[in-house]
Amino acid sequence: MARRRKRRRLNVGRIVGLVVIIAVIVVGAFFITTRLGRTSYASVNKSMGEYMVKANDNLLGKGTDKEFKKSLYVPRKIDKTKKLIAFTFDDGPLKGNTERVIAALEKNDARATFFMLGQNANYYPETVKKVLESGNEVSSHTWNHTYLPKLSAAQVRAQEDKTANVIYKACGSKPVSVRPPYGAINENVKQGIDTALILWSVDTLDWKTKNTDATVKTILKHAKDGDIVLMHDIHKPTVAAVEKVLPILKKKGYEVCTVSELLEAKGVKVQKGDKVFSATDIIRK
Numbered sequence: 001m002a003r004r005r006k007r008r009r010l011n012v013g014r015i016v017g018l019v020v021i022i023a024v025i026v027v028g029a030f031f032i033t034t035r036l037g038r039t040s041y042a043s044v045n046k047s048m049g050e051y052m053v054k055a056n057d058n059l060l061g062k063g064t065d066k067e068f069k070k071s072l073y074v075p076r077k078i079d080k081t082k083k084l085i086a087f088t089f090d091d092g093p094l095k096g097n098t099e100r101v102i103a104a105l106e107k108n109d110a111r112a113t114f115f116m117l118g119q120n121a122n123y124y125p126e127t128v129k130k131v132l133e134s135g136n137e138v139s140s141h142t143w144n145h146t147y148l149p150k151l152s153a154a155q156v157r158a159q160e161d162k163t164a165n166v167i168y169k170a171c172g173s174k175p176v177s178v179r180p181p182y183g184a185i186n187e188n189v190k191q192g193i194d195t196a197l198i199l200w201s202v203d204t205l206d207w208k209t210k211n212t213d214a215t216v217k218t219i220l221k222h223a224k225d226g227d228i229v230l231m232h233d234i235h236k237p238t239v240a241a242v243e244k245v246l247p248i249l250k251k252k253g254y255e256v257c258t259v260s261e262l263l264e265a266k267g268v269k270v271q272k273g274d275k276v277f278s279a280t281d282i283i284r285k
């Protein structure tokens with residue numbers, strides 16, 4: 001009797017062990033296919049202090065779909081008598097941070113332009129969609145933050161096509177404009193990009209200081225009517241700075257808006273190859 005009971009207990013132990021092993025395999029497979037299988041999470045570009053996601057390039061189709069619809073982005077009608085500042089966020093989207101920026105903008109009746117990397121848009125398509133759906137402007141910052149002047153015009157175009165493709169896949173809309181990384185532009189860049197080249201007039205250097213108060217201070221000290229402010233939504237101190245500075249700017253009578261809203265309200269028309277630093281500082285092609 002005693003021996004039989006022992007054997008039964010052993011069998012139960014074996015079954016429990018087997019269940020645990022199967023559970024480990026299932027959970028492991030789920031983790032690998034949904035997370036690690038897609039990309040090696042993120043890396044930091046030390047030279048710019050920038051944060052980029054290394055996505056799997058093979059996930060993408062090649063070349064631009066010629067039947068691209070135009071951008072679905074519709075700028076708000078802005079009160080032209082108001083002082084306007086365009087906020088711009090480069091190098092994202094980054095899930096979590098970007099959503100916080102969107103919420104802060106919404107809370108303060110503000111909107112902004114997001115110059116996204118194709119790589120990151122590919123990794124966070126839901127965030128791209130949220131940016132557009134919340135009335136913000138989706139634009140391109142190239143596929144992988146390449147220094148464009150070293151490329152041929154065809155290679156520049158390929159970078160933009162790939163980025164436009166992935167943004168289109170994420171939100172059903174084409175990017176409105178392009179900001180070349182580092183603001184680096186030559187003839188090939190002008191030829192390879194079909195929109196105006198949006199630069200900036202106030203550089204917060206948020207990627208360098210990674211300091212909320214320093215970013216807030218720079219904006220309040222330098223930003224004036226017609227300016228375009230450069231920030232990066234991939235850094236948490238920047239997100240906190242946005243949350244802090246928006247109510248202050250509102251109190252000072254500023255309307256924080258997207259680049260398209262700023263240009264439209266100021267009656268400025270831009271075209272392919274124009275370098276746009278602010279509503280009043282534009283170098284025409």
Ligand SMILES: [Zn+2]
Pocket residue numbers: 050090091141145181182
């Ligand atoms: Zn950048």
